[in-house]
Amino acid sequence: MANVASFRTLRTPEGQALLGEVSGVDVSEDGLLATASRLRERHDPGLVSAVLTQVRLRERARVKFGDDADRMYFTQAGLEQSTRASVASHRARRFASCLPGARVLELGCGIGADLVARAREGLEGEGVDLDPLTAEVAQANVVALGLDGLASVRVGDAVEERPDGFGAVFADPGRRTTRGRVFDPRSYEPPLDVVLDLAGRVPAACVKVAPGIPHEVVPEGAEAEWVSVGGDVKEAALWLGALAGDVGRRATLLSSDIRPQVRTLTPQGLGDPDVRAWGRYLYEPDGAVIRAHLVAEVAELVGGGLADPRVAYVTSDDLCPTPFASAYEIEDVLPFSVKRLRAELRRRGIGVLTVKKRGSAIDVDRLRRDLGFAGRRAPRGAPESTLVVTRVGRDPVALLTRPVPRP
16 A cells, blocks of 8 residues: 555445455465455455555554554554554543643644544544645544544645644654654654744644653753553653643553553652662662653652662662552572572572663673573473662672562
8 A cells, every 4th residue: 555546445335345355354474365366366456455454454553543443544654653542542631621622733643543532532623744645544544433523634744834723733743764763853854843833833732752852852831741551651742831731741651552540650849869778679660750750759659769879770678569660579689690690590490581671781682591591491380580680880780589560
């Protein structure tokens, strides 16, 4: 599906019928050739190719979009860069709560995930995308999900848009090129400063940014939010104007993609955490917490401190379950030595080893091989351990730990 014309064949009666026929058949790598050959006996090869590509993309999209994926349309790049439905819904609820009834102009709408989420919250919106195929796909998604009375999509260049008449802007500047991800906000498409200028022309705005955005480029008065889903950092956004809170930054944790619990951590005006020796427990803050520079808040929650002031591992003698960090009971603290670790793991009979690191340049895969765990099949019921490799000052340290179930 390389162009608008081939995509439009999917929305013809023949294309829709074929999509319905192919849904549920074997489109795996093993079965794809046989399925394609059978369908090409009765249908145009170009249509067959477009349908099979779409069905395979829908299968992959269920991770992000759940059951909606079976009705939606995708391009490969559009799916990879799209906002997952749980995060889009979280953002849309904030728009609806702060700006009820506002019309939202979305710049760089992609395949329409955020546009759809806001429409489901009752907000009217108009999406703009520079790529004609992407805009066509987004409009098809709006229609397929029954939201065309609230949202629409057109082709347009974000830098040429005039947001007059809209109550808010949502912008998702491009952060990928043919060479890969872009981390410098000046290299976004459009650049972040251009997007912020456009956003400043309306009463409220939200700009999606890379999770690694430097804190120093966050505009004064904006609120930066980092979002993780199931423990993995997925996105960051800058909230501006009437959408910005007064906390400056926050970490938001969604427990999962399906009906997630939402938990938020914000600054509490704390100083740097205490530095102390390893206690009974190690706490690994969620990635969104670390990105938001809220490790001190986690240390306060668990009554702990840092073993090293530059490494985001919190330690405490107390077990204080918190959704903002994973807890591990420390069973042993050793100077880092592959030989000594190998002998200790053998002595303990460890059959399953998880390796984590922070503040260390060690290659985890190589370490697993050196310890004899690469490609190793452990016997059923074999003891498990989590090896944490870090440092205290300049000294490399290895901790043998046992995970504590999260609340």
